[in-house]
Amino acid sequence: MKRLFISLAAMLMAALTLASQSALAQGATRVTGGGTGTFKIDLDGDGDIDGSQFGIGVNLLGDDVAKGLFECLMAGRSDILGLPIMAVEGKVSSGDINPNGGVTLGGVARVNLGNGTIFEDVPFAVTVTAGGPGVGTLALTVISAFDGVPGDTNVGNGNYDLPPETVASGGINIQ
Numbered sequence: 001m002k003r004l005f006i007s008l009a010a011m012l013m014a015a016l017t018l019a020s021q022s023a024l025a026q027g028a029t030r031v032t033g034g035g036t037g038t039f040k041i042d043l044d045g046d047g048d049i050d051g052s053q054f055g056i057g058v059n060l061l062g063d064d065v066a067k068g069l070f071e072c073l074m075a076g077r078s079d080i081l082g083l084p085i086m087a088v089e090g091k092v093s094s095g096d097i098n099p100n101g102g103v104t105l106g107g108v109a110r111v112n113l114g115n116g117t118i119f120e121d122v123p124f125a126v127t128v129t130a131g132g133p134g135v136g137t138l139a140l141t142v143i144s145a146f147d148g149v150p151g152d153t154n155v156g157n158g159n160y161d162l163p164p165e166t167v168a169s170g171g172i173n174i175q
Contacts, residue, residue, distance in 0.1 A: 029060040031103050035170015037138055039163055043151035050080050051165060054138060058092045058105055066095030070105060070126055072140055085114025090124050102129040103174055130174040136167035
């Protein structure tokens, strides 16, 4: 478990560094950040308020094109669905700035359920708004998988639509 956290932190730092350097060179919009989030509710009925640890390092290059990484980890102190780990490790390839100033990112991810089950090339979308604790938000959708699993806010559409999380520590920047 400790190795997973160290690996996640190293990947996030590398992604943030590359995203910042590349964005400065290209004049792109940057979406960066990391920390913890909270759903403020118990999604899976285990008595714990659910949340995640997240990291973002993405450049929006225009015309719905983006490059970077998005990580969402629910493990240890932020368990969900009775799984020891649920990790979404995404390569972002698309992104748009929304009318409210937030950003919607999309791509494909590796989804690790921590019980030996790993799915590759799973489409995902995440919508983020900038801000620190109590202000920034992220809402993750795993596309064409896990429909109806506890926490799904739109049962029957074929996706796993998590409710928006509010940043609990850290922050999200859109520049």
